Amino acid sequence: MSAPLLAITDLTVVHDGDAGTRALLDAVSLDLAQGEVLGLVGESGSGKSLLCRSLVRLLPSSRLRIAGGSVKLAGHELTDAPESVMLKVRGGEIGMIFQNPTSHLDPVMRIGDQVAEGIRFHQGLDARAARAAATDVLAQVGFSDPARQYDSYPHEFSGGMRQRAMIAAALSCDPKILIADEPTTALDVTIQAQILRLLMDIRAKRGLSVILITHDLGIVAQVCDRIAVMRHGRVVEVGEKRGLLAAPSHAYTRSLIASHPSLPEEEAAPKAEKLQMPGAVPVVDIEKLHVRFASGGLFKRSSVNAVDGVTLRVMPGETVGIVGESGSGKSTLARAVLGLTPVSSGAIRFDGNDITSGRAALATLRRETAMVFQDPFNALNPRMTIGQMLAEVLRVQGKIESARIPARCGELLDLVGLGREFLDRKPRSMSGGQCQRAGIARALAVDPKLIIADECVAALDVTIQAQIVELFRGLAERMSLTLIFIAHDLAIVRNLCQRVVVMHRGAIVEEGRSEDVFSRPRHAYTAALVAAVPHIDPDKPLLAPPKMATAYAHAAAN
Amino acid sequence: MHRYKFVLYRPLQFLPVLFGISIITFILVRLIPGDPARVLLGTRATPEAIARIREQYGLDEPFLVQYLYFLRNLADGEMGRSILYKIDVLKLILTRIEPTLMLVLCSVVLSVLIAVPVAAVAARNQGRFADQAIRVISTFGIGFPPFWLGLMLIILFSVKLDIFPVSGYGNTLPEKLTHLFLPSLTISLSLSTVLARSLRAAMVEALRSDVATAARARGMPESIVFWRHVLPNSLVPTVNLLAVNIGWLIGGTVVVETVFALPGMGQLLVRAIFSRDYMVVQGVAMVFACATVLINFLADIATVALDPRVKL
Numbered sequence: 001m002s003a004p005l006l007a008i009t010d011l012t013v014v015h016d017g018d019a020g021t022r023a024l025l026d027a028v029s030l031d032l033a034q035g036e037v038l039g040l041v042g043e044s045g046s047g048k049s050l051l052c053r054s055l056v057r058l059l060p061s062s063r064l065r066i067a068g069g070s071v072k073l074a075g076h077e078l079t080d081a082p083e084s085v086m087l088k089v090r091g092g093e094i095g096m097i098f099q100n101p102t103s104h105l106d107p108v109m110r111i112g113d114q115v116a117e118g119i120r121f122h123q124g125l126d127a128r129a130a131r132a133a134a135t136d137v138l139a140q141v142g143f144s145d146p147a148r149q150y151d152s153y154p155h156e157f158s159g160g161m162r163q164r165a166m167i168a169a170a171l172s173c174d175p176k177i178l179i180a181d182e183p184t185t186a187l188d189v190t191i192q193a194q195i196l197r198l199l200m201d202i203r204a205k206r207g208l209s210v211i212l213i214t215h216d217l218g219i220v221a222q223v224c225d226r227i228a229v230m231r232h233g234r235v236v237e238v239g240e241k242r243g244l245l246a247a248p249s250h251a252y253t254r255s256l257i258a259s260h261p262s263l264p265e266e267e268a269a270p271k272a273e274k275l276q277m278p279g280a281v282p283v284v285d286i287e288k289l290h291v292r293f294a295s296g297g298l299f300k301r302s303s304v305n306a307v308d309g310v311t312l313r314v315m316p317g318e319t320v321g322i323v324g325e326s327g328s329g330k331s332t333l334a335r336a337v338l339g340l341t342p343v344s345s346g347a348i349r350f351d352g353n354d355i356t357s358g359r360a361a362l363a364t365l366r367r368e369t370a371m372v373f374q375d376p377f378n379a380l381n382p383r384m385t386i387g388q389m390l391a392e393v394l395r396v397q398g399k400i401e402s403a404r405i406p407a408r409c410g411e412l413l414d415l416v417g418l419g420r421e422f423l424d425r426k427p428r429s430m431s432g433g434q435c436q437r438a439g440i441a442r443a444l445a446v447d448p449k450l451i452i453a454d455e456c457v458a459a460l461d462v463t464i465q466a467q468i469v470e471l472f473r474g475l476a477e478r479m480s481l482t483l484i485f486i487a488h489d490l491a492i493v494r495n496l497c498q499r500v501v502v503m504h505r506g507a508i509v510e511e512g513r514s515e516d517v518f519s520r521p522r523h524a525y526t527a528a529l530v531a532a533v534p535h536i537d538p539d540k541p542l543l544a545p546p547k548m549a550t551a552y553a554h555a556a557a558n
Numbered sequence: 559m560h561r562y563k564f565v566l567y568r569p570l571q572f573l574p575v576l577f578g579i580s581i582i583t584f585i586l587v588r589l590i591p592g593d594p595a596r597v598l599l600g601t602r603a604t605p606e607a608i609a610r611i612r613e614q615y616g617l618d619e620p621f622l623v624q625y626l627y628f629l630r631n632l633a634d635g636e637m638g639r640s641i642l643y644k645i646d647v648l649k650l651i652l653t654r655i656e657p658t659l660m661l662v663l664c665s666v667v668l669s670v671l672i673a674v675p676v677a678a679v680a681a682r683n684q685g686r687f688a689d690q691a692i693r694v695i696s697t698f699g700i701g702f703p704p705f706w707l708g709l710m711l712i713i714l715f716s717v718k719l720d721i722f723p724v725s726g727y728g729n730t731l732p733e734k735l736t737h738l739f740l741p742s743l744t745i746s747l748s749l750s751t752v753l754a755r756s757l758r759a760a761m762v763e764a765l766r767s768d769v770a771t772a773a774r775a776r777g778m779p780e781s782i783v784f785w786r787h788v789l790p791n792s793l794v795p796t797v798n799l800l801a802v803n804i805g806w807l808i809g810g811t812v813v814v815e816t817v818f819a820l821p822g823m824g825q826l827l828v829r830a831i832f833s834r835d836y837m838v839v840q841g842v843a844m845v846f847a848c849a850t851v852l853i854n855f856l857a858d859i860a861t862v863a864l865d866p867r868v869k870l
Contacts, residue, residue, distance in 0.1 A: 058774050091777030104772040108790045108865055117786070118776040153866040169776060 003075070004031035005209050006055070006177060011069035011079075013047075013054050013233075015061075024050055026233045027069065032177065037203060037210040039224030039241070041217060041256065043461040044432075047233040048213045052179045056090045074176075092122045095170030099182035101162035105154040105169075112138065112150030115168045122173040134172060141168045142198060159326075160191035164198065171202065178203075181213045188325035188488060189532040196223055196534070215462055217260045218534030221245055229253045242538055259466035260536050261491035281352045283450050283482045284314040284337055289346035291329075291336050291506075306332040308506035309346075314450070317480040319472075321497030321514065323490055323529070329506035330486050334452045337484070339365055351449060367397065370443035374455040376436035380427040386413070386438045387423030393445040412441040417471060433464035440471065444479075452484045457492060469496050490533055494518050502526045561862055564870040568855060575851055580632065583843040584625050587836050594641055594834035615641065628840075637844070638837035642830070647841035651823065655845070657727050658811055658822035660734060664742035665749060666804060672746055673753035673796075674789075680754070681761035682784065692754070699751035704810070708744040708817040715740060725819035741818045745810070749803055756799050760792035767791070794865050801857030805850040 013025040025047050032038050040048045053059055055071055055078065071078040073093060078086070090096075098104045106114055116134035119125055125133060131150065138146035141164040154162055163183060170178060180199065184192035200223055203210055214220060220227050220241065227244045229237040229252065237250040248254045291307040307329045314320050322330045335341040337348055339355050339362045347354055351368070353361045373379035381389060390409040394400060400408055410420050416437040427435050436456060443451050453472070457465040469492055475481050487493050493500055494514045502510040502517065502525065510523040521527040595611040596603065612618045615638075616627055631638055637647035680692045716724040728734045764770060765788055773783045812824035819825075823842055830838035862868050 056775065058771065060771075087777045087779055089777070090775055096772075096775040098768065098772060098775075100768065103768040106769045106773070106787050106791065107867055109787070117773070117778065117782070121779075121782065122777060155867045166772070169772070173777070 005034045005036075005074060006032040007070075007072040008051075008055070009070045009072075011051070011054060011071060012067045013050060013059070013064055014067040016063050016065065021067075023067070024064065024233050025054065028230075028233070028235050029069075030228055030235060030238065032209050032211060034176075035203070035207045035209055036226065037200075037212060037224045039220035039227045040211060040213045040230060041215065041220055041227060042230035043215065043463065046230040048230050049181050050233075051230070052096070052181060052211060052213060055179070056094050056096070057086055058090070088122065091118045091170075091175065092173045093175055094177045094179060095173070095175035096179045096181065097163070097166045097170045097183050099185050101159065101166045101186070102154065104166060105162055107154055109153075110151050111154060111157070111165045112146075112152075115165070115172045118169060118172045134168070137168045137172050138165070140202070141165070141171070142194075143168075158191075159187050160194060163187060163191075163195055167195075167198065167202075171206075174206075175208070177209045177211065179211045179213070182215070183212070184219065185215070189490070190325065190528055192219075193532040193534070199223070216534065217245070217256060217462075218536050221536045221538045222534040229256065245536065245538065255463055257536070259463040261462075261466065261469070261489065261495055280315060282313040282315050282349075283318075283351060284312070284484070285347075285349040285352075286310055286312045286333075286337065287347045287349075289333070289336060289348060290344040291332050291341060292344040305506050307336060310503075310506075310508055312501060312508065312511075314482060314484060316449075316482055317476075318499060319476050319481075319483045319485060319497045321493035321500040322484065322486045322503060323488065323493050323500060324503035325488060325529075327505075328503040330503050331454055332506075333503070334371075334454055334484065334486055338369055338371060338452060367446070368449045370446040370448040370451050372436070372439050372443050372451060372453040372456040374458055376432050376439050376456070376459065377427055379439050380435055380442075382427055385424050385426055386418075386430075386441070389438070389442060390423075390445050393442055397446060399447060408445075412445055415444055415475065416441045431464075432460050433467060436460060436464075436468055437471065440468075440475075444475070450482045450484065452486070454486045455488065456485075458487065458489070465492065472496055490518065490529060502529070561866075561869055562859075564862075565859060568858070568870075572851055572855075576848065579844060579847040579851075580629070581625070583840050583847065584628060585621075587840045587843065588621065588624075590831070590834065590836075590839070592834045594836055615639070637841040640830075640835055640838045642833045642835045642838070647837045650826070650838065651841055651845055654821060654823050654826045656822075657734075657738075657820045658808070658815070658824060660738055661741055661745075661811055661814070661820060661822060662804065662807060664735070664738045665745040665807065666800070668742050668746040669750040669753055670800075672750035673757055676750070677754040677757035677761055678784070678789070680758045681765060681788075682780075684762055684765075692758075696751035696754060699747045702748070704744050704748060705813050705817055707747060708741065708814060711740050711744055712818075727820050737818075737820075741814045741820060744814055744817075745807060749807065752803060753796055753800060757792055757796045760795055761788055764788040764791045790864065794861055794868075797857055797860050797864065801853050804853045808846050808849050 008028060008030045010027040010029055011025055012023055012027055015022045015024050028047075028051055030038070040051070042048050050060070050064075054066060057066070057078065059065070066079050069079065073089065078089060081089070105111070112131065112134050115137055116127075116130040119133050120127070120130040123130075123133075135146045135150055138149060143149045143161070143164065154165065157165065167183075178199075183199070184195050187195060196219065199210065199212075202208060212220070212224060224241055227237075227239060227241045228235050229244075229250065231252050237244065237248065237253050244253065245257065248257060289307055289310045290305065292303040293306055294303050310329075310333060312320075322333065324330045332341060336343055337350075343356055348356060350361070350365045353364065355361050355365050380386075384392070387406075387409050390412055391405050394405045394408055395402065409423060413420060413422055418434060418437050418441065422430070422434070422438065427438070430438070439456070457468050460468060472483065472485070473496055476483055483497075485493060485497055497514050499512065500514045500517050501508055502523065504525045510517055510521065510526045517526060518530055521530055593608070595608045595615070595617060599607055599611060609618070616624055619627070628638065635648060637651075639645065640647050640650055643650055676692055676696075680689045683689045712724055715722045722740050723737050726737055728737050765784070769787050769791060770783050773787050774780075778786075811822060812828060814820070815822045815824035816828060823845065826838065827842045829835075830842065858870055862870060
């Protein structure tokens with residue numbers, strides 16, 4: 001094997017805190033060969049982003065420092081190189097793209113200028129030459145009309161196009177290495193597939209080496225050559241992807257793989273079908289629901305159909321998944337069901353009563369439904385302990401006498417698998433998964449007929465996601481909970497829900513038993529969604545025939 | 559360019575605002591205790607003379623009628639006659655508007671010239687000596703009242719060093735600017751500290767932002783990161799703060815104009831209040847109110863120009 005392009009040896013980064021020095025990266029050693037794609041996986045806090053920041057010496061805090069080890073780029077040491085050399089390395093040798101293109105692009109600077117900025121500085125071109133070069137790069141990353149789009153601002157583009165712009169900025173100075181830090185996490189699956197394909201195209205054309213940070217083993221399996229698994233600041237396992245995925249040697253790698261919610265094949269065990277009583281009243285009965293939002297200014301009014309003629313029934317004890325890309329109207333539908341957004345036309349019956357009929361019906365609805373939110377941390381009051389929060393809900397509900405409240409709080413924690421000591425904890429001393437469990441306990445405190453969970457695992461690490469999904473599954477079976485589970489992650493919905501509803505542009509395009517919908521999609525849009533999910537098996541290529549999926553993705557992007 | 563369309567139709571919204579301002583200033587001015595006719599004629603005036611003056615100026619009419627007269631005159635471009643100066647209030651104000659306008663303009667320019675570099679130095683040296691020193695000095699700047707600060711500046715620069723004139727207003731532009739320097743500095747010393755604090759906070763935030771990280775990851779040196787990414791992203795909140803402060807400043811010129819004997823609107827207002835010159839007080843109050851509306855309009859235009867995301 002020839003000398004690696006990038007050699008990291010025993011790299012150690014420490015945090016100088018008030019309580020002493022703590023190692024955040026502990027003797028990390030990794031190699032990256034010319035033209036190789038290295039996948040870096042691990043949970044949040046495992047140090048994967050920090051590792052990449054350390055390579056170019058952009059540490060996120062002044063309290064962090066590189067305490068030892070070496071980083072050699074084509075034989076040149078970077079850890080003690082002068083800042084003037086690092087300026088040339090950043091962008092010129094090592095380009096970076098980030099998870100959230102919206103926050104990383106300058107909102108008040110034209111897209112093209114942000115791409116040209118690096119070209120002007122690194123290659124010393126004048127304004128006109130840099131503009132021409134930047135326009136060329138924009139065309140390479142898939143801008144259809146780069147000469148005109150050069151002058152647009154980031155907010156005028158969709159998330160996928162913003163990520164393309166960021167890739168253009170990173171590639172503008174022809175780096176040898178591209179570090180992509182969760183580049184598709186904020187994007188819809190079909191857009192994610194496009195961005196991944198773009199990265200692979202560029203790598204093939206330019207012979208680029210790529211370090212791809214992700215929490216999604218499916219992405220790694222699809223696009224990487226080698227995988228490095230990180231945990232607690234250490235690399236626990238490195239290897240060629242097929243070998244590593246097929247025979248992981250480290251226990252942590254095994255649990256990561258086990259947690260990955262791949263779409264199972266036909267042999268998946270059928271979920272327990274609940275017998276429906278003939279004549280049972282549906283918990284939620286939605287009929288020809290329209291929700292329109294007014295948009296535009298004082299003089300030019302128009303309206304957007306967020307929900308466009310949706311008819312849906314949820315029977316008691318059912319677990320229904322709603323999937324669709326951002327903007328498909330799934331959250332609006334949930335908000336309408338909870339009476340949180342005005343309905344333009346159609347009817348929503350909760351337990352047989354029309355919730356649009358008046359305040360009384362709405363009050364009943366609010367007493368008997370609960371919601372679990374996407375951001376577990378921000379959905380909890382930071383000043384209250386979990387015990388206070390649960391007790392407050394129980395007191396307001398008034399369903400049980402006050403003497404029983406402390407005991408009930410304990411029971412609720414048992415239900416969601418949190419120890420009793422959490423009664424006295426506040427959200428800031430809890431992890432994301434624990435916060436989400438507390439949020440579910442709060443939803444259960446209402447003793448609800450219906451729980452709506454809106455993207456409630458999207459912000460969590462995969463292993464935690466798997467735990468929360470398992471918790472929901474257990475609760476649904478034991479308590480015959482009625483659950484509407486909204487998610488953009490098809491695999492999770494398939495694992496949890498008996499029935500699934502696919503939404504696209506405010507309308508339901510397909511609906512049916514989860515197994516049927518995902519293994520034999522009838523609608524082209526569902527097929528595109530399913531095909532865009534990166535499979536953990538490297539031999540199931542992502543979007544083999546890309547035509548159908550991209551057609552839909554383009555429609556969605558515009 | 560459609561983002562600037564509000565420049566055309568926003569002035570329509572000013573009409574009801576101005577109408578409201580006219581009602582409020584009209585009522586407020588008449589709530590001032592004391593009788594202008596008595597002030598004009600002195601304490602020994604006969605009741606007949608007072609009645610004649612009251613009739614001549616319409617002061618004997620009911621409130622509503624007085625207000626209607628006021629509106630009709632306003633439509634003709636008149637704001638009534640000053641009791642003290644015996645000329646039309648609008649003409650009177652026009653003779654006094656220039657020094658005040660110049661004072662506000664110079665103060666704002668000077669404040670921005672002080673605030674931007676000061677905030678930049680503080681933000682880029684966050685927590686270090688320069689930042690702490692600027693924080694201490696700016697606390698003094700906010701703490702000292704302008705009337706005292708003005709007097710101290712006069713003693714230092716005019717009496718001891720003899721660089722700038724003590725008071726008054728010149729005839730030619732360079733003369734005017736030299737006369738305006740100390741009053742503007744007095745105002746700027748407090749205004750710039752308010753601006754610098756807001757700007758520093760926004761810059762500290764922007765220096766840590768993802769935008770700055772991304773620019774550094776492209777290999778941009780810290781100076782480009784700062785001037786091309788951090789500064790433009792920090793300006794918007796400060797522009798709005800500046801607009802609020804200019805509105806407050808226009809009223810605040812009263813003190814500074816008095817200290818430096820500038821023949822501006824502030825001075826006119828003080829004299830008018832003491833002599834119960836209703837029409838002048840009312841006119842000046844209206845001009846101040848209109849100026850505030852106009853400044854906020856300009857701030858909106860500036861915000862749209864600075865931030866391409868903003869639609870009004």
